[in-house]
Amino acid sequence: MRHDHLLTANQLTREDIEHVLDRAAEVDANPASFGQRHAGKLLGLCFFEPSTRTKMSFEAAMKRLGGDVVDMGSVDSSSVKKGESLADTVRVVEGYADALVLRHPLMGAAKMASEFVDVPLVNAGDGAGHHPTQTMLDLYTIRENAGLDDLTVGIMGDLKYGRTVHSLATALTNFDASQHFISPDSLKLPRSVRYDLHEAGATVREHTELDPILPQLDVLYVTRIQRERFPDEDEYQRVAGEYQIDTDTLADAKEDLTVMHPLPRVDEIAPEIDDTDHARYFEQAHNGVPVRMALLDLLLEGDS
């Protein structure tokens, strides 16, 4: 695998992660000094699935680096509607841009697409697979709030279909982090991710209830049940609404517990938590800009 494509969290070492997070901290400290770094360069956005945060923060990041974007637009307004293949789409768009960002509903789509292009390709979410740039901003947020070592993290919700979970859990194996996974039995981590964690020497601690483990946690990472990935609606309805948290739920949490969520949320976190010191999910979303500026800066300067 070429290292200038960013496809899964499995390809990231601790050194890689720290390199990106350190660059993001430089961006945060002095964004103006990056303002003309990539003037004249173009980023191609190919989003085959809805997105607010990932797409807009990539666009903001590229523009804040002095560059611009070319956007395929919605699937309905593109030639995908006429039957154009993913391979042909990315081969065409690489001729218009210096790097590509791809979101697609099928797991493995980014890896497949990367085999057809010579410019760097970034996976912005491939079905229930991975979402490595989300993980970078998650790790940046964790480092800012709790530090990345001597850490106990609870990851709760849809661990089966949640690609942000798959990437975060994999990346955390690079750090001294104990991971606890809280979900209904039907939404436990997939076998492939469990295998990757075991291979990395991590212990997979699984729970169906948050309460017993909550007092130990430094970070609680809550995720949405991914309704769009369920093969049938009945199966979704059986687990919908499980694992909602409110201020009562957090009564026994550490005072400095950091609550995160990749967003969008549906009903997993009650709005009353937004006003507490635990809530870091909007800060997390905002960190998407400096972190993606750092990633693009490194990719476009050829520092793989």
Ligand code: CP
């Ligand atoms: N966190 C995230 O990937 O959000 P979007 O789907 O809005 O991009």
